[in-house]
Amino acid sequence: MQIKQYVARDIQEALKKVKEExxxxxxxxxxxxxxxxxxxxxxxxxxxxEVVAAVDRPFQSSSGFSGWNSMAWPAGAQKGKEPGLPExxxxxxxxxxxxxxxxxxxxxxxxxxxxEKKSSTKNLTEAYRGLxxxxxxxxxxxxxxxxxxxxxxxxxxxxxIGKTTTLVKLAAHFRLKVTDRIALITxxxxxxxxxxxxxxxxxxxRLPLETAYHPEExxxxxxxxxxxxxxxxxTPGRSxxxxxxxxxxxxFLTVHPNIENHLILSATTKDSDxxxxxxxxxxxxxxxxxxxxxxETTHYVPLFNQLIRFxxxxxxxxxxxxxxxxxxxxxxPRVAHMVLNAIAWN
Numbered sequence: 001m002q003i004k005q006y007v008a009r010d011i012q013e014a015l016k017k018v019k020e021e022x023x024x025x026x027x028x029x030x031x032x033x034x035x036x037x038x039x040x041x042x043x044x045x046x047x048x049x050e051v052v053a054a055v056d057r058p059f060q061s062s063s064g065f066s067g068w069n070s071m072a073w074p075a076g077a078q079k080g081k082e083p084g085l086p087e088x089x090x091x092x093x094x095x096x097x098x099x100x101x102x103x104x105x106x107x108x109x110x111x112x113x114x115x116e117k118k119s120s121t122k123n124l125t126e127a128y129r130g131l132x133x134x135x136x137x138x139x140x141x142x143x144x145x146x147x148x149x150x151x152x153x154x155x156x157x158x159x160x161i162g163k164t165t166t167l168v169k170l171a172a173h174f175r176l177k178v179t180d181r182i183a184l185i186t187x188x189x190x191x192x193x194x195x196x197x198x199x200x201x202x203x204x205x206r207l208p209l210e211t212a213y214h215p216e217e218x219x220x221x222x223x224x225x226x227x228x229x230x231x232x233x234x235t236p237g238r239s240x241x242x243x244x245x246x247x248x249x250x251x252f253l254t255v256h257p258n259i260e261n262h263l264i265l266s267a268t269t270k271d272s273d274x275x276x277x278x279x280x281x282x283x284x285x286x287x288x289x290x291x292x293x294x295x296e297t298t299h300y301v302p303l304f305n306q307l308i309r310f311x312x313x314x315x316x317x318x319x320x321x322x323x324x325x326x327x328x329x330x331x332x333p334r335v336a337h338m339v340l341n342a343i344a345w346n
Contacts, residue, residue: 005102006051014051026053032272052102088112091128098343099271099301101308108135129340136304136336141313142329143288152222152231154253156284157264158277159237162292162318164194166264167232168201170316172324174230175205181229184209185221187252188236198234201323212252219255233259240280250284260287262315267294271302278310288315291330295319300338307335 004022008014018026032050092109096102112128153170155163167184175182184202186209188194195211202209208225212218218233225231235252238245253259263286265274278286291303294317307314314335320326328334 004053006053007048008051009048011049011051014049018051018053022053087124088128091125094343094345095132099305100339101305104135104139104305104308108132111135133336133340136339137332140304140307140330140332140335141311142331143313143315150226150229150231150258152233152256152259154233154235154259154261155264155290156235156249156253156261156281157237158240161237161264161266161269163237163264164188164198164234165321165323166262166290166292166316166318166327167234168198168205169318169324169327171201171205171207171232173327175207176324179229180206181227182207183225183228183231184234185212185218185225185231186210186234187212187218187249188234189213190236194234194236215252215255218252222256222259238281240277243280243283246280246283253284261285262288262290263312264290264292265303265306266292267297267300267303269302271305274302274306275309278306282310286310286312288313290314290316290318292318294338298342300335300342304335304339 006014006017008017033047088109092105092112095108096105108131111131155167157163171182171184184198184207186195186198188198189211199209210221210225212221222231233253235249238249240246253261261284263278263281265277269277289306289312291314294300296319314330316327317330317334318327
């Protein structure tokens with residue numbers, strides 16, 4: 001079977017595209033409505049409908065190339081193992097049911113079909129898991145921290161996702177294990193007690209803290225601290241529903257070309273909201289993600305999907321409130337393990 005994703009303004013247009021390209025025998029695997037997004041000043045992209053469809057034969061796409069060489073099954077087959085289904089289809093069924101990004105599943109399905117034809121192993125399911133593990137690791141980019149030159153890191157995202165706590169964990173980690181040439185900066189002058197909270201941590205870690213009320217002031221603070229190895233910038237939480245507030249934050253974080261913006265995402269946020277958050281915060285250049293609250297859920301597929309959708313590195317994983325213990329550098333094997341454990345294999 002062949003799988004393809006269609007994007008349209010409404011469900012009627014999406015189904016029309018499916019019928020025109022795949023025919024009336026096509027199976028609808030899933031439908032999803034995406035939220036509108038601000039693409040730039042005065043440019044708004046409306047909400048769209050995404051439909052994933054399948055057909056049990058090759059089809060010709062509008063670009064002239066054959067559709068994805070993958071597998072699909074009727075909706076009723078997704079609730080359990082149906083007698084007689086090939087082993088590779090059962091395996092892909094589990095992955096698709098877990099909510100993995102369709103394009104990732106399509107590519108994996110091609111590899112599994114090719115692998116199955118060439119392999120002589122009897123334990124195909126275990127071999128497929130090994131292939132999935134490898135593909136998960138290949139899909140994740142992790143940066144290598146280096147202090148050959150001064151680093152300027154900011155932490156951005158919605159409210160209540162652990163930006164300040166993450167900054168403090170990293171400050172403590174680097175202060176204890178790497179360098180004491182660290183300075184803290186906060187632009188969060190909106191939240192009551194925010195500056196005082198960070199000031200207490202700065203005193204405990206014996207690190208300098210400065211407050212920037214305006215973009216130009218932030219620029220001056222960065223210049224004054226140019227001899228530091230690491231500058232960590234705390235920012236106020238911004239609502240994705242208010243693009244203007246994100247634009248104001250962008251004014252701060254574009255005053256220096258070397259600011260690296262880490263977008264903080266909570267593991268407890270659902271897939272569609274994560275996609276919406278990332279899309280809105282793309283008004284600010286994003287250097288990498290940091291995933292927080294990984295101890296509050298076991299469903300990590302939505303987080304992984306953002307790495308596939310928006311193709312940015314993942315730098316750190318955090319849990320709990322302990323400083324600096326509850327933070328770890330992201331690694332390819334660790335992320336793959338998290339996703340594999342989130343899939344219901346039984």
